[in-house]
Amino acid sequence: MTTDPTQILQKLIAQGPPQATETGSAALKRIGMLIDLAGDLGRDDATVLALEWCDLLREKKLTKQQRVLLDYFRANAWANRKRLKHRDPDSAWQWNQPELQNEIFHLRSAAHAPGFEKLxxxxxxxxxxxxxxxxxxxxxxxxxxxxxxxxxxxxxxxxxxxxxxxxxxxxxxxxxxxxxxxxxxxxxxxxxxxxxxxxxxxxxxxxxxxxxxxxxxxxxxxxxxxxxxxxxxxKWEGHRIGRSASERQYRRWTLHQGLFLNPLNDLGPHSIAAIDLLSLPSFTSNLGEPPSLIAFFDQMKQEFVSGRWLLFEGLHSDAVHFSDRDVVLYNTLDYPSYSLAVEKVKAAFRIVYSVLDKVAFFLNDYAKLGIPAHRVYFRTIWYEKSDPARSVRPEFLQSKNLPFRALYWLAKDLFDPALKDTMEPDAKELYTIRNHLEHSYLRVHEILIRKQPSAAPDPWTDRLAYSVSRSELNAKTIQLYRMARAALIYLALGMHHEENKRDRTGPKGLKMPMSLDRWSDTWKV
Structure with missing residues (x-):
């Protein structure tokens, strides 16, 4: 039995793609070996072949666990291609990296799949x-x-x-x-x-x-x-997190969801982090210019935390609200979910999705991109409009600003019809939910029975609606809040990077420091 990697690789290739009579586990084992050997030997042709075999195997009947492993192996194959293409350390700064994008997409698909927990x-x-x-x-x-x-x-x-x-x-x-x-x-x-x-x-x-x-x-x-x-x-614990039991419950939930606008929350759900203290770094502006960026960032923070509270209330409602009493609605026999609590989650979804576009609006002004306001969107701000290939704008390519690049890649977690590349498996559904919330008809169900597409008419399927379960809407909204929180942190950290660079390379001269007092909590009425 040969132990030479090249010979083993050639033998695997000679066996050909997965056969109809081959079990899913046997086919996965062969593909996994092919990917590992191709990576060890630097054989991109073998990696490409392995990806083709993955496409064929996807059409076979596989268990949930086998589908997770298939995504994992596909991610490893894209990692092989990335290593071969980006051997030069400078190439790691390339903003467009389709190999890395595909690797992350398949790792996420594996990590979020139903069969993951059984591995x-x-x-x-x-x-x-x-x-x-x-x-x-x-x-x-x-x-x-x-x-x-x-x-x-x-x-x-x-x-x-x-x-x-x-x-x-x-x-x-x-x-x-x-x-x-x-x-x-x-x-x-x-x-x-x-x-x-x-x-x-x-x-x-x-x-x-x-x-x-x-x-x-x-x-x-x-x-x-x-x-x-x-x-x-x-002292990580023991800090006051509220004056009432309900406030303490809210703040503990926020800590455990990792949703405080405070980097310390990323170190764990410790009470030291139970304060939304994220603010802009020190920055230089023209003399006489109003603190517009500070005011705008504060507004985004306020919208985020207000939406976060609506989300918490919507998730934790355990009684019928008086505003829902005597509202005449009908049981349409598809397990509808009607309540103020559901509407609060919907409102929270709308609020936080809009925060992402506002991050782009902020960045457009700060980086002096000059994009007309009506064309500023978080998903597309990074690209040259006139370029059909959608090249990244030179202002970003030349900056080597890692937090801003993080924002660019976070934007790829959203879906845009003109930019079909995404690395978040749920991106299109988030986009669809938002569109139906804003422009047409999102139907929320306590129980949603997913049915196979059929040519026959179905009297229980609402032809006007896009349907989601209540639990699905809740989970997607929390997901969006985590994205928006990360975006606000990256925006502040990226601005700090730029200000440090401007201090080192910009013109020297007289600078007059300016500080602002905090807005008192007692004024927030």
Whole structure:
């Protein structure tokens, strides 16, 4: 039996694509081996062949777990192609990377699929760790930390997730402009890296040795910047989070959903983070210019937190509201969901979707892009309008601003008919829900029975409506709030990066500092 990788690869190729008589597990095993060998040998032709076989296998009858593995293997194949194409370190700064986009799409498809929870703990951790790593590569540190944390909830000793989260928190810390927050992030990063280097940490495969060496290097590099005694004295819990039981319930829910506009919430649901303190960094403006950017950012924050409260109320309603009494409605026998609580979730959805376009409006002004206001959308602001290939605008390409690039890639989580590329499997449904909420008819059901398409008329299907279940609408709205929160954080961090660059390269001269007082909570009536 040969052990030469090239010969094994040729033998696999010679066996041909998945056969009708071949079981799904056998076909998956062959495709997985083909992808691994193609990656080890740098054979792009074999990787392309493996992707073709994946397309064929997708048409076969597979179990839910097998479909998850198929997405995982497809992601690995795209990772092979990415490594071959982007060997030059400078190429990592390319804004358009279709290989990476496809890799993330399939990792997300695997992580969100119904069969994911039935996979082994090891395989689930591998999928989530890979997803976190790729999001972090794009600068999307907020989402990356959440994904690594999900992996560690499955296996706290999984070394690759622990070490990569520590390394990712280090990068996140380098973008922060609050020195206190930076210190806490580095402290938590140090804890993760220390755990990843512990003999108790679990590693699988030959990559473990190289990863351990890398994590040790990151830990050594950040140690001089950490004041361990001070960090250990920080009180993470015990902070006041409300004056009433209902306020405390709301704030605890917000902490556990990771929805406070506060980077510290990304370190966990600690009461120290139960305050929406995210603000713009210090920046330079022309003398006599009003603080329009500050006012606009504050307005976006207010809309976000108000919508977040509506969402909380809609999710936690346990009684009929008096405004719903004596409203005459009819039972149409399709389990409709009518209530003020449902309308609050719908309103929360509308509010937060609009915040994303407002981030684009802010960026258009700050970066002086000059796009007419009626053409400013979060999904399309990044591209040259006149370019049929939709090239990224030079203002962004030349900036090497990682948080702004994170915003660009976050925009790809939304769907736009003119830009069909997306890396979020649910993107089109989010877009469809929003369109029906704003322009036509979204129908929410307590129970939604999905039926197969049929040519025969169905008296129980509403031909005018786009139907979703109440639980589905709730989950999609929470998903949108996490996206908008990340967008606001990346916007502030990206602005900080730009201001630092302008301080280094801009004209020197007299600068007059200006500070603003906080708007008192007692005035918010």
């Amino acid at each position: 082994s703990a090891l395989r689930r951790c591998q999928i989530l760790t890979n997803l976190g790593n790729q999001l972090n590569t794009l600068g999307r540190c907020v989402e990356a930390v959440a994904v690594w944390t999900r992996a560690l909830s499955i296996d706290p000793k999984f070394g690759m997730a622990r070490g990569n989260r520590g390394s990712g928190l280090t990068r996140y810390a380098s973008s922060l402009y609050d020195n206190g927050h930076r210190g806490l992030f580095l402290f938590r990063a140090h804890e993760d890296l220390h755990a990843a280097l512990s003999p108790k940490a679990r590693y699988v495969g030959p990559e473990g040795e190289g990863a351990i060496k890398f994590f040790a290097g990151v830990k050594k590099r950040i140690e001089p910047a950490i004041h361990l005694d001070h960090a250990k004295s920080i």
